[in-house]
Amino acid sequence: MPKEVVLIEVKGVTKIYGKKDNLFIALKDVNLIIPEGATVAITGKSGSGKSTLMHVMSGIDHPNDGQVLISGKDLHSMKRKEMDKFRAEEMSFIFQAFFVEANQTCYQNVALPLEIAEIPLRRRRTLVEKALGRVELGDKIDSKARDLSGGQKQRLAIARAIVNQPKIIFADEPTGNLDSVTGDRIVDLLFELNKTLGCTICIVTHDEELAKRCSMKVVIKDGEIIDLIQRKAVKTVTKSSTKKAKKK
């Protein structure tokens, strides 16, 4: 196994919400190293700071102290424009509530990151078709998102997340709004993408089963990492295939 390349390095990050009398420390001196190609499960009780950590790692929230290095580059000292470019090209998001635009077609939803990254129009169609094909929504390309089922909506969100081939996908409770069968299929899909596309995936989850399949498990309590388990990524593949077989 080749030596792991560090993709994200969180160094002494502290995040404080509120002002003066009403201070709330959401993250306390958090340190974390995520290697390239990893699947990371961030777990912990509600309100422990999981989402906050993810927002800080992706640059949409700013820490009060500490650094986040992506491939050695300090994310929070980037200029706005540079940060926007980075977010448009290198990372992507999947949310619990999908956040797909119901009034728009699947094509229009998935094309959004490509438009933001200013990918020329003629290349967009093929990229969108490819991404939708991966999540098995190829035949829905011109359907309105409102007509999709919950699971299909989340698959659409995944297609949107992978269409621009990002290095990192942040998923905040991607199965939280889905029934367990549909949720499992979504998770399978994420692991498959990790394997085939090699993208690093950070998943915030309450699901212990899911956490076990990840190469890394981060447990947060009251803004501090209290447990960190590293596993081999290979395991997930076997497990997912056995699970699939069981269903049939």
Next chain:
Amino acid sequence: MKVIDTLRRSNRSLLSAKARTILTALAIGVGAFALTLTLSASNGAERFVNQIVSDNFDPAELIVSADEAVFNRVDTSKPQEYDESFGEIASQAGATTQIKQIDAEDIEKISQVDGVDSVREGVSVSLKYLTREGQKKYVGVVGTFSPYQKPDLLAGEIPESLGNRQILLPEGYLSSLGFVNPEDAVGKTVRLVMNKSTGSSLLAQAQSEQGINISQESLMEFQKEVEFSEDFTIVAVLKKPVTSQPGTELYMYAGIEDTKRLNDIIKEGTPGFQKYSYIFVRVKDGENESKLIEVQNKLKDMGYEAQSVKDTQEFLNQIIGVLRGIVITFGLIALIASVFGVINTMYISVLQRTREIGLMKALGMRKRDVGRLFRFEAAWIGFIGGAIGSLLAFVIGSLMNPWITKKLELGDDSLLVFDIKQIVVLIFLLVLVAIFAGLLPARKATKLDPIEALRTE
């Protein structure tokens, strides 16, 4: 994000809220509607005025009088001292005002002025009546034809120099004088009957000789004595004039020699003999405005009143301008009201799309592009409103035009003249107004924190 993609997204988001978009746009449309109609009406009015002026006046001519009362309102509240050399005109509400007239001496003096090409007297002859064999008698006025008039003809043609008892007959007299059609009238003669003004002094004389009770016979006798008539040949029939000066619709026209001769016969022996309220002074190269003004100033220095066609035109256009200003103000008030509508709609749009904005920002959309997204949206609303309003004005105006034209008796001209360039500029301005209205909501969108936005359920 590329501008074209931003545009497409704004367009799409407007389409997904059609009712809201259309209603907001309609508010702008009301302003656009009013402004388009106003502009087209004043275009038409201006064109109409210019048409009247250029159809009836020679731009190289000045109208000259010895008394400002010819051009301006005079104070009729104070008594005017009688002056025998003055003529008289009836002024507003029947009060009479004497006006100082131009006589042979004045004409001589004015002809000598440097730059003056020629002078012609302003003469019109009031008939006692006109008639034709076997027809009734009708009152009428014969004006002097100016070679610069370009009336529309129904039949016949106007000879190069109208004269020799030739007359142009207005359409309105045709059936009254027993003609079946315009062609029928051409070449026929009409009889013009007039009274010598000396008649009144003759009557006074007869009264003093015979006492108050003049016998019927001597009255008839006396009438024959003061009455005279001439036969004129109709050379052309005038179409009911559209762009004539108001009140001259039933004017017959004859050449200057004829009208002057008749006028002299009528006025002979009275103080008004060979005196005129106004004359036309043709200026050498008077089409050149500076030459015209030069002579105009010279005449004014000599104590005459002189007006050019331009002065009249400008005066009329000024009135139109004031009216236009009033309606435009109302249009603008409607627009200001619609600005608040746009602000409101855009705020709602930003609120409704908080999550979408948050997502776009999380995905790395530039602040600049987020703002642009909403400014475009506002611009679209402005464009749709402007287009709907002015299109509606255009359609309704075009449908109403024939009716308005008929009501106002404008003939071939139409009151509403739509100018595409004007409409394009108007729509462009409305787009700017809408963008201006969308600035604050767009700013709110750019300032939105993606985390806050994504938290909203």
